Amino acid sequence: MELTVRVKLGGAPTARMAAHTADRMAAYKSQVLLRRDDVTVNAKSLMGLVSLRLQEDAAVTIIAIGEDEAQAVCEMSRLLGN
DSSP states (O other): OEEEEEOOOSSOOOHHHHHHHHHHHTTOSSEEEEEETTEEEETTOHHHHHHHOOOTTOEEEEEEESTTHHHHHHHHHHHTTO
């Protein structure tokens, strides 16, 4: 399952936000990835999320594969401000 969203965090993402996001995604059994431009990272990885360098209004594709993929995509979308 894939969904492309715009980042709407109301400010610059912080390491704390990335840690919270990685922690929330770790609760899902599905593989969860984020793609921005030509870079794809594991959304359960703090370092991966930090390396993505998300910016306000950036287009990001959420990709989830597994038994709880719909829930993972919905929560990631919410975490990104949508």
